[in-house]
Amino acid sequence: MRQAITETAEGSSRTIGFVIWRTRQILADGDHAVESPSERTLYRLFGRLATGTHATGSARTRRSVHAQPSGPFGELPAAAPGELVQIDSTPLDVLVRLDDGVAEKVELTAMIDIATRSITAAVLRPTTKAADASALLARSVTPEIMRPGWPEALRMSRSVLPHRRLLSLDERLENGAARPVIVPETIVCDHGKVFISNNFRASCRYLGINLQPAHKATPTDKGTIERTLGSIATLFAQFVAGYTGSTTDRRGRKLEDGPLWSLPELQNLLDEWVITIWQNRPHGGLRNPDAPARMFSPNEKYATLLESCGYVPVPLSGKDYIELLPARWQAINSYGIRIKHRTYDGPELNPLRRQHSGVTEKKGLWEIHHDPYDISRIWVRDRRGDRWITVFWKHLRRVGVPFRELAWDRAMEQVPGGTEEAIADAAAALLKRAHAGPGQEDRPAKRSRRDRRVTAHTYATTDRPIPDPPAVETADDEIEEAEGELAKVIPLGLFDPLANPWRRP
Structure with missing residues (x-):
């Protein structure tokens, strides 16, 4: 038995x-x-x-x-902020209203510091990508700035954190919110494909972070973040409109028809909740050894440990954000760079075409970073000039708005074997149908549920966590005035964005 x-x-x-x-x-x-x-x-x-x-x-x-292990439970001690950090991702039990009226759950990815029990960063996305995990690292080492509508009581200057002393070391904290800035040293994660991806590993190496994967199918190796995600469900999610419950037998009826928050609004509420409630709530794991009945809040524990550990700011520049994006290695051909039937080309690639990158380990291929939430551009590392080259999509003008790879993949399915121009037109038509108001002549009577989900996910991630880095300076664009008599100026007609450019008048 x-x-x-x-x-x-x-x-x-x-x-x-x-x-x-x-x-x-x-x-x-x-x-x-x-x-x-x-x-x-x-x-x-x-x-x-x-x-x-x-x-x-x-x-x-x-x-x-x-x-669970058969022996006694152990715990790796952490005596300094950032010494040991745990990261995990889970579906949030809240429905959000995405674009086009789609009601769907989102995924929550969060990091928690073991020494202070501070939630260093938390991001909501329709589906978690490796770029989102890298964005958590950037948000953890970057101060949280006060946002419009937040009460003044959330400022760091009005909290228990030593704001004046920190401000002398980091000027970015002048308008910062009451969330500590923690630089991770070691991150414990599970074997999810997002956290063991090459991009997340490369981001940790770039920031000097040790990545420690847990044992497979052993959630007790990172029990703190597992319990924290459960606490977010009980202390935050169940108070939000559209709460679905942890299981189907706990779910209410007709939640999709009720008032739901949008994804940016829910993200703003979560950030405010972390600063207002979680960081100031006494935690059972932060007790004073001399007085066990005394519990500290994460902010109080951070202020205490800061006296012995100190603080070193880590400012990130535009180049640092590019380093955190997913990377791939490809050759630069005569036509440029092709990624999933998309061609990226520009004049600055001329001296690099059909050339060896100098990286022998990658067989002379070039390092390319791309943003899965914006396929309008890529960045090529030029090791010879120690710079990043911004290369735009060849058919960017056919679409005009940034969108993610999910919309492009869906367009490829609808146009099997089609050319790059045909796929670009199909992707643009998909996004156009999503925002077509009632009464439009080109609005279809019905659209599949998958088309609606792809469109909603695309526009839900338009506000990307990683900002646009500064574009690489191009050649001089000044137009010298021609000598001699000017030619006759012929005015152009009015531009109609909905007209067919190939049809003759």
């Missing part, structure tokens, strides 16, 4: 009758015949052996109990 109970750890939940049947099957397959006791005896035996295993209860709880 112990073997039968152990077999249910990773399986679906079943009844006691199934466990008893499985026990008899194991006895029948043995070498020696064993007489089975009565049904009532087996039920009593199951009650004793299955205590604490959740063998017939929730499958999620049963897997969590089975993954």
